[in-house]
Amino acid sequence: MDKFDVTVIGSGPGGYVAAIRCAQLGFKTAIIERYNTLGGTCLNVGCIPSKALLDSSEHYYAASKSFETHGIELQGLKVNFPQMIARKADVVDQNTKGIEYLMKKNNISVFNGHGSFIDPHNINIKSKEGDKQIKTAMSIIATGSKPADLPFAKIDKDRIISSTEALSLKEQPKSMIVVGGGVIGVELGSVYARLGTEVTIVEYLDSLIPTMDSDMGKELGRSMKKMGVKVLTSHKVTNVSSDGKQVTLKAKDKRDNDVELTADYCLVAIGRKPYTENLGLENVGITVDERGRIPVNNKLETDVPVIYAIGDVIKGAMLAHKAEEEGVFVAETMAGQRPHIDYNLIPGVVYTWPEVASVGQTEEQLKEAGIAYKKGSFQMRALGRARASMDIEGVVKVLASEETDEILGVHMIGARAADMIAEAVVAMEYRASAEDIARMSHAHPTYTEAFKEACLAATADRSIHS
Ligand code: FAD
Ligand code: NAD
Numbered sequence: 001m002d003k004f005d006v007t008v009i010g011s012g013p014g015g016y017v018a019a020i021r022c023a024q025l026g027f028k029t030a031i032i033e034r035y036n037t038l039g040g041t042c043l044n045v046g047c048i049p050s051k052a053l054l055d056s057s058e059h060y061y062a063a064s065k066s067f068e069t070h071g072i073e074l075q076g077l078k079v080n081f082p083q084m085i086a087r088k089a090d091v092v093d094q095n096t097k098g099i100e101y102l103m104k105k106n107n108i109s110v111f112n113g114h115g116s117f118i119d120p121h122n123i124n125i126k127s128k129e130g131d132k133q134i135k136t137a138m139s140i141i142a143t144g145s146k147p148a149d150l151p152f153a154k155i156d157k158d159r160i161i162s163s164t165e166a167l168s169l170k171e172q173p174k175s176m177i178v179v180g181g182g183v184i185g186v187e188l189g190s191v192y193a194r195l196g197t198e199v200t201i202v203e204y205l206d207s208l209i210p211t212m213d214s215d216m217g218k219e220l221g222r223s224m225k226k227m228g229v230k231v232l233t234s235h236k237v238t239n240v241s242s243d244g245k246q247v248t249l250k251a252k253d254k255r256d257n258d259v260e261l262t263a264d265y266c267l268v269a270i271g272r273k274p275y276t277e278n279l280g281l282e283n284v285g286i287t288v289d290e291r292g293r294i295p296v297n298n299k300l301e302t303d304v305p306v307i308y309a310i311g312d313v314i315k316g317a318m319l320a321h322k323a324e325e326e327g328v329f330v331a332e333t334m335a336g337q338r339p340h341i342d343y344n345l346i347p348g349v350v351y352t353w354p355e356v357a358s359v360g361q362t363e364e365q366l367k368e369a370g371i372a373y374k375k376g377s378f379q380m381r382a383l384g385r386a387r388a389s390m391d392i393e394g395v396v397k398v399l400a401s402e403e404t405d406e407i408l409g410v411h412m413i414g415a416r417a418a419d420m421i422a423e424a425v426v427a428m429e430y431r432a433s434a435e436d437i438a439r440m441s442h443a444h445p446t447y448t449e450a451f452k453e454a455c456l457a458a459t460a461d462r463s464i465h466s
Contacts, residue, residue: 002109004030006334007123007136009115009279012040013047014311014323015142016099021331022140023106030134031108032115032125038099039092041144041312042320045164048095050184052088053167053191054351061194061227061353066390079195081172088167116280120304124280138306140330141294142323143279145272145312153179153240153268159247160240160266163188173197175263177249179237181208183350184269186220190352193229200230200261202251207233209350213362213411215397220356220413223393235259240266274313289315300330308334322346347425349418354380354394357421360409360428363399372402376434376458378450380414382465385445391415396454398434405433405459416447423451434458 005027008019015031016038022029037044063077103110111134113127123139125132147162149155155162161169163184176192178185181203193199201208201224207217208224208231221231234254241248247266251259274292281288284304289295294309296302302309308330311323325341332339350356366373381392394414400407410424427437437455442448449465457463 001133001135002030003135004028004109004137006030006138006140006331007032007115007134008140008142009123010040010142010144010311010313011038011099011110012142012144012311012323013042013320014144014327015040015140016102016327017324018140018142018310018327018331019108020102020106021328022334023108025331025335027331027334029106029108030111030136031103032111032113032123034112034114036112037092037096038103038110039096040142042323043095043099044092045167047320049088049092049167050163050187050191051351052091053084054187054353056084056087057191057194058353069390079172081195082170085168085170114278116278117284117307118280120284120306138334139308140327141276141279141302141307141309141313142311142327143275143313144323145318146275147268148271148273149268150179150237150240150270152238153249153266155268156242159242159244159264160268162268166192166265166267169265173264175265176200177202177240177247177261177263177266178269179240179249179266180269180271181205181231181233182211182269182271183209185267186224186350186352188267188269189224189229190227193224193227198230198263199228200232200263202235202237202249202261203231203233204236205233209356212348212350212356212358213397213409214364215395216356216358216411216413219354219393219395220350220352223352223354223413232259240268242266272312272318276313299333300326301333316343317346317348319346319348342429345425345428347421349421351418354391354414355417356413357417358409358411359421359424360407361399362409362411363397366399366408371408373399373408374402374405374434374458375399376454376456376461376463378453378457378463378466380447380450382453383445383447383450385447385449386415388445389415396420396450398437398451398454398458400434400455400458405435406431407434407437407455410451410454412450414447414450420448420451423448438462 011033113125175198239250310326347359380394396412399409434455
């Protein structure tokens with residue numbers, strides 16, 4: 001029987017990164033994946049395909065809305081939807097093959113099949129070829145998550161769909177209802193709205209992306225409405241049904257009035273739930289918490305000392321880069337090192353256009369914690385770079401300690417915010433003050449000047465360009 005030092009179950013960004021780091025540290029490592037391709041949700045049906053479609057639809061939208069002003073004239077512009085989906089599939093393929101290559105390069109044994117614990121040191125792998133057992137000294141559970149649905153809005157994968165189906169539709173819908181104005185709702189809602197689908201987002205809370213700093217949701221709401229998306233916040237969905245051709249959604253608005261909507265498709269994007277089905281947790285004595293997550297201590301060890309868990313299947317933000325950091329953390333912990341993760345400094349990014357990005361504390365969190373803070377904001381429209389590219393929507397907001405000027409939170413919405421947030425992460429990792437950033441030279445003309453200007457604004461209100 002094959003014997004390993006470490007076996008990783010699940011090959012998403014948590015699992016494959018953990019496996020590589022384990023191999024680098026000298027562990028004989030195996031990885032088990034139930035799907036045909038490696039890379040998990042993120043590479044197959046998450047981050048990568050959604051960004052591929054976001055990029056394609058962004059090109060189309062720019063070509064149809066702003067090329068003429070730039071002095072570029074096009075004739076016969078139209079969407080070739082099957083080609084867009086085919087390009088997305090090709091991007092996914094390149095990425096998943098890349099993970100296969102990395103597994104080979106690092107001498108990691110890959111097993112295709114469904115892994116389940118027989119006991120803490122024996123794992124069964126069920127595949128089309130039958131069952132196979134392997135022995136392992138230690139394990140890492142990285143089985144990720146699945147879309148959640150509602151008892152009154154069951155995903156039928158035909159007309160009532162999750163993000164997985166929304167990334168591979170055969171036809172471009174004329175109309176789509178999106179339940180949930182969180183990250184998936186606004187990203188995939190943007191994809192379809194840009195292509196000309198009539199999109200309505202129905203959100204339970206009072207703004208889009210409600211877990212982020214509230215100014216971001218307000219700005220994004222304005223921007224989505226400008227694009228033609230109908231946004232219904234403070235709506236309680238009561239039922240979603242399909243007749244196989246159309247969907248009907250029933251909801252109550254905040255005044256308790258009945259609302260009824262119909263569309264070609266309904267995308268249910270109300271969050272994701274941890275995936276631990278048939279993992280044999282009962283055979284090792286691990287019990288999931290009330291939200292289905294595997295409980296871990298601060299070393300990411302489960303109740304069984306030789307079994308660790310990372311990524312979407314445990315507590316915390318369901319983000320690929322959070323899962324990756326945890327993968328490295330666990331591998332190094334197993335090797336006797338003392339790694340560190342600062343969860344406060346894991347950035348969150350929404351890949352709409354303008355993009356939204358944030359790190360650290362929101363204004364609401366600082367208020368709730370009673371922390372005295374200063375605020376500096378800078379509007380993107382005041383930047384020369386933004387005017388040159390016609391990407392003038394958005395704002396950068398810096399929150400700094402009233403007492404020490406240390407940066408406590410950075411929230412931005414604007415062009416290239418997804419990449420700009422990295423500067424804020426570095427600044428906060430090194431505990432920079434707003435004045436530190438305000439005194440650093442930022443290349444002109446760039447979008448990054450907005451961060452410097454917001455820091456100047458937070459430091460005794462001395463922004464130069466506003
Ligand atoms: P997963 O990626 O879910 O991987 C788990 C793997 O384990 C799967 O391949 C599964 O098949 C396998 N598995 C499960 N059980 C078993 C078993 N018993 N045996 C064998 N294999 C098993 N995050 C970002 O940071 N940025 C983004 O832009 C982003 N975009 C997203 C867009 C969409 C549409 C979605 C749905 C998610 C997105 N996410 C994004 C979230 C991101 O995909 C997840 O946070 C990330 O994939 C979690 O990684 P993971 O390794 O924990 O699990
Ligand atoms: P989410 O938690 O981001 O948003 C779900 C939204 O649905 C929330 O705004 C919530 O208030 C709303 N909601 C819940 N129940 C509802 C109901 N009955 N009616 C109407 N609205 C309801 O979840 P998601 O958008 O499904 O994404 C799932 C996970 O995937 C997230 O945790 C996210 O971190 C991750 N993801 C990340 C990215 C990224 O990093 N760019 C992109 C996509 C997904």
